[in-house]
Amino acid sequence: MKKRIAGISLVLALIALGTAGAATLDRFDGTYIAEGSSFRYFYTPTTTDQKVAANTQDGLVEQDRYSRFVPSLAESWSSNPDFTEWTFNLRKGIMWVDSKGAKTAYEITADDFVEGFRHVADPKNGIKNLSKDIRKLIFGLNNYYLDLVDIDSGKKKDITRDKALAAFEGVGVKALDKYTVTYKLNVPTPFFLSFLVMELFLPVEKDFLAQVGPDFGVGKDKLLYSGAYYISDWQRDKQIVFKANPFYWDAKTIKVKTINLQKVTDPNVTVQMFQRGELSQADLAADQVKALAGTKWAASIYSDPPAADRFSVTYWFVQNFSSSNPEWKAFINNLNFRKALSYGIDRVKLNELDDPYKPASVIRNTVIPEGQIYDEKGRDYSDYPGIKEIRAAGNYYNKAKAREYLAKALAELTDGKGNIKGVQAAKVDMKPVAEFQVDGKLPLQMLYVHFNDPTDTKRALLLKAMLEDAFGKENIDVQFGQVIDDMFAESVEPRRFDMIYDNFRFGFADPSAQLGRLITDGGINDGQYSDPEYDKLVDEAAKKYILSERYKIFAKAEALFLDRCYVIPWKMGGSVYTITKVVPFTSPKGGFGITRFKYKGMVVEKDPITVKRYEQLKAAFLKELAAVNTK
Amino acid sequence: MGSYILKRLGQSLVTVVIVVVSVFMLLRLMPNSGYFTREDYVNMDQAARTAYLRNLGVLDNPFVQLAHFAGGLMKGDLGRSISLYPRSPVSSIIAEKAPYSLCFGLASIIISMSLGLGLGVLMARHKDGFADWMGTLYVTVVRAIPSLIWLFFIQLWISGLMGWPMIFYLDRPVSWILPTISFSLAGLGWYAIWLRRFMVDEENRDYVKFATSKGLPRTRVMRGHILRNAMVVLVQYFPQQILLTIAGSLLIESLYNIPGMGGLLVSAVRQQDNPIVQTIVLLYAVLGVLGVFLGDLLMAFVDPRIKLADCSGKGA
Structure with a gap:
């Protein structure tokens, strides 16, 4: 010790x-690209909304700069042995602050957390991020929510809306006394703290909410502040200025007193403004990094993926197991072909499009990101047997192995004369994304769908080149389809693809956050595969609530899932280069909820x-x- | 004249109603999937998505929605944004943004009109001379090179050269200069080239030759006859141009971070924010129609030979 x-x-x-x-500064000048939707901090569809929520409101707990869950407005907490009931004891005498930084008459109490959740749980408030998983997690919430939905739609007429609203008393969020709030859950949830850093669990002052009504959060004076900063100035589509909350419970940690965020949409202007001393930080795309090579700025450009706000996002290729392209459907349901596909994709080459300098450093072969969750002994989930080996493999690309597995697949799927067994000539109709004819013979025709932007088009061309090189043009013919705006609506949901890629954030601190929704008929099982063995393992793991036991089974499930190549992970999010005056590792770190957007503790220097x-x-x-x- | 004005006002009203109702109904043909992101589809089940749409009011019969919109309009209520800035009153969004576009627009009109018309006169007066060549070169450059290139050039280089801020700040007047210039450049070329063209046309007319042969000084011919007649064609556009400055500029406002109206319509359409789209369409339609109407009146005022109503009083 x-x-x-x-x-x-x-x-x-x-x-x-x-x-x-x-020399340190007490001011940070940053930028944002998209205007926030509002200051209604329970619903944060944009990064700007998340920055507002994270810095103007505090929850019961927060994550520190090591990602540990530490006290925030709750100074202590406990749970029952099976983690289904959690009790939080609030700090006393903490007051809500207004948009002038003045203390209001309202104290932050347990009722405010109950009111916050009551607001979130009413479908009329349109809080879209109240997921069905959370509705099913909190005791009584799902029925309460669905009753209100049915009343609003006219399906349920035996009870008035007011009566249904009064039934919130039966939902598992309660104020035991002025400073004690409890959550009752439907299932053992040892990782419940990671939900509490989400915006959904923030407090709101009941009287103030009633006073502003539908105007809640439409302007800086239409909300109260419980966080490290309050909004002192705001011009829509122009600027947000945060000032340090003088009555903040943890005011001593606030080094930067003014945060000035300006809307700048052009990344080149952002870089120029940084160079002219008007900004404290600028993120750089690969071409901007190249443009600054050889200048005095080059010595200050670096990339730190784990600190990036998208680090816990994983990108993977999705294969359509129920494709209307009969050639692809026959091949993708063959394990040897899927393995050939996995070995045929050069992750380093693909990642060069995002990070030309250290492309290997952003490879991720697993679904669950590393360095995010630890068991009771402090062991990283991604170091568990099965997962550790997959991580260590790095770039899976291996042309010889790809050919070996392809040969096995061809032996199983074709008659040796180039005819694909059981597949007839057909017209594949995936309009408006693509329409093409297949003949039931090699080469296998597959449709890869991508966005029509230049980088994604380059990525598609690269993928085609590497697959046709690994498998031979006589065996595979990669065709392209393009989407413009919304990959899910244009391609995934209507099943217009053979292969695409997508990316998903690791939402809460348990492997089930991703693995649980990749099961048969899971929420992000876009390939529509089914593997009862994997489903069983996930189900079995979810019943364990000692973390090491839980992780062991989840790791086994994930290893099996990856070995059978139901999706092919290839990179992490957050490969962003930056040039900054912010001292790294000084602000809170965490992939869950809104933690990563907090400026609390941040130190800004002159240079x-x-x-x-x-x-x-x-x-x-x-x-x-x-x-x-x-x- | 009175009956003409009444008739035109009636026609204008019908035009505005047709435009607004058409756009209103077209908006309702957009698929509801536009209200949800990929993450929303992961988070929300069908019941939650339907409840969300119902609360937005987009599941109501389009005619019921139209009646709500018209009813609100009568009471001066333009509704609240549903997706771009959820729950913010549309009227306050426009009230926040329009003054920026109006101020920059009017300043640029004053600059581009005064300099552009001056340049046009100079070019016409010295046709095929140096001034004409330089003016033509300017207009060609401004029109031929994509505006993004020279706008970015102005922002990057001139701001660097002069040590001015790259973006607009309300409290730093020096940051207003470059956006105002950027707003003015294209209009300046437009006024110059069209005035030159109409003045050259007029210069070849018989009445000009007659006045010149009578011995009238060239300056007087230019000012009293050629310029006056050439301006008749141009003045009809002035009211519309002035009124529609409220629309701002998507590109320039975005480059200089001016929180004006420029990108509002595009963003609202992309996010299917019906209350904002229909209000902006209504606003632009009213101003557009009013601009045309005022242009006709102004033309008649500048040139008394133009009669807007026939002698029988039936209107033109």
Whole structure:
């Protein structure tokens, strides 16, 4: 223990040395691309909305810069042994603040959390991110919600809306007293804290809400503030200014007193503004990084995927197992072909389109992201047997293996003369995405659907080239279909594809967040495959609530799922280069909810952080993190 | 004249109603899937999606929705945004944004009209001379090169050269200069080239030759006859151009981060925000029709030979 404390002290001293002498600023100037929809912080469809929610409101718990769940407006909590009842004890004397930074007469109490959830649970409030999973998680919530839906649609007439609203008393969110709020859940949920960092679980002041009515959140003075900042100035489609909340419960951690965000839609203008000293940070696309090579700025450009707000997003290829293209349907339902496909895709080459400098560093072969969830012994889920080996494999691309598995698939699926067994000539109608003729013979014709933007088109061409190179043009013919705006509505939902890619965020701190919705008929089983063995494992894992036992079975399920190539993961989100004056590793870190958008604790310096300094800080932080996780 | 005005007002009203109702109904033909993202489809089941649409009011019969819109309009209520800025009153969204577009638009009209008309006169007066060549070169450059290129060039280089901010700040007047210039450049070319063209046309007419042969000074011929007659054709566009400055510019407002009306219609259409789209369409239709009407009146005012009503009083 003493050694560990000494280690942490050393690391802290190194960080202190790293920042010693550097002039810090109490102001951050940033940008945003899309205007937020409103300040109704329970519904945050854009990144700007999430920044507003994360910085103006606090929940019961939050994640610190090591991603640990730590107290926020709740100073302590406990759960029953099977994790179905959670009790949170609130800090006393914390007041809501208005848009002038003045203390209001309203204290933040347990009722505010109940009122917040009551607001979220009423379908009339249009909170789209109240997912069916959460409705089924909180005791009594699903029935309450569906009753209101049926009343609104006229299906249910035996009860008035007011009576149905009064039934919220039966929902498992309650204020036991002024400072105690409890949540009753339908299933054991040891990872419930990761739900509480979502915007859905934020508080609202009942009297104020009633006072502003439908205007709640339509302007900076139409909401109250419980977070580290309040909105002092706002011009729609122009600027949002946050000022530090002087009555914040954790005010000592707030180093930056003013956050000024301006809407700038052109990334080139953003970079120019940074170079002219008008901004504290600018994200850079690959071509901008190239353009700045050889300039004085190059020494300050770096990429830190785990710190990026999309790090917990995983990209994977989806194969259509029920395609109307009979050639593809025959092949994709063959395991050897799927393995050939997986070995035939060069992840490094594909990733060069996003990160030309370190493409291998953004490969992700697993569904669940690394460094996000840890068992009770501090072991990362992605280090569990089965998953660890898949991660270690790196780029799965192997032309020889691809050909070996293809040969096996061809032996099983064709008659040796180029005819695909059981497949007749047919016209494949996937209009308006594509329409083509197949002849039931090799080469296998497959439809790859992609967005019509330049990068995605390049990616499609690259994929075609690598598959035709690995398999031979005599065996595969990749055709393209394009979508313009909405991949799901234009292609996935109407089943107009053989292969596409999609990306999904790891929503809460349990493997079931992804693996649970990839089962047969799962919410994101876009390929429409079915594997009872995988489904059974996921079901079995979900019943364990000791994390190490739970993770062991989930890891087995994920390894099986990946080995059978139902989807082919290939990269993580967040491969963004940045040039910044913000000292890395100073603000909260976490892939769940809105944590990653918090500015709390952030330190801004006068000059850009150099790559060298970033590397030093990173090494120190990783040591510190390892020490924290094994504590 | 009075009957003419009444008749035109009646026609204008019918035009506006046809435009607004057509757009209103076309909006209702858009698929409801546009209200949901991929994440929404993952999060929401069919019951939740239907409840969401019902609460937006988009599942109601289109004629019922039209009646609500018309009823609200009578009471001065333009409704609330449903998807772009959910629950924000449409009237306050437009009230926040329109002044920016109007101010930049009017300033640019003043600049482009005064400089453009001046350049047009100069070009016509020195036809085939240096001024004409330079003016033609300017107009050709402004029209031939995609505007994004020279607009970005102005923003990047001139702001760097002068040390001015790259984007617009309300409290820093120096940041207003480049967007105003950017707004003005294309209009300046338009006024110049058309005035030159109409003045050259007039210059070849018999009455000009007659006035010149009578010994009238060239300046007086240019000012009193050629310019006056050439302007008759142009003035009819002035009211419409002035009124429609409220529409702003998608490109320039986006480049300089001006929170005006420029991108509002496009964003609202993309997000199927019916209350915003129908209000903007109504606004633009009214201003467009009014602009044409005022243009005709102005033309008649500038050129007394133009009669808007025939002698029998039946109207033109």
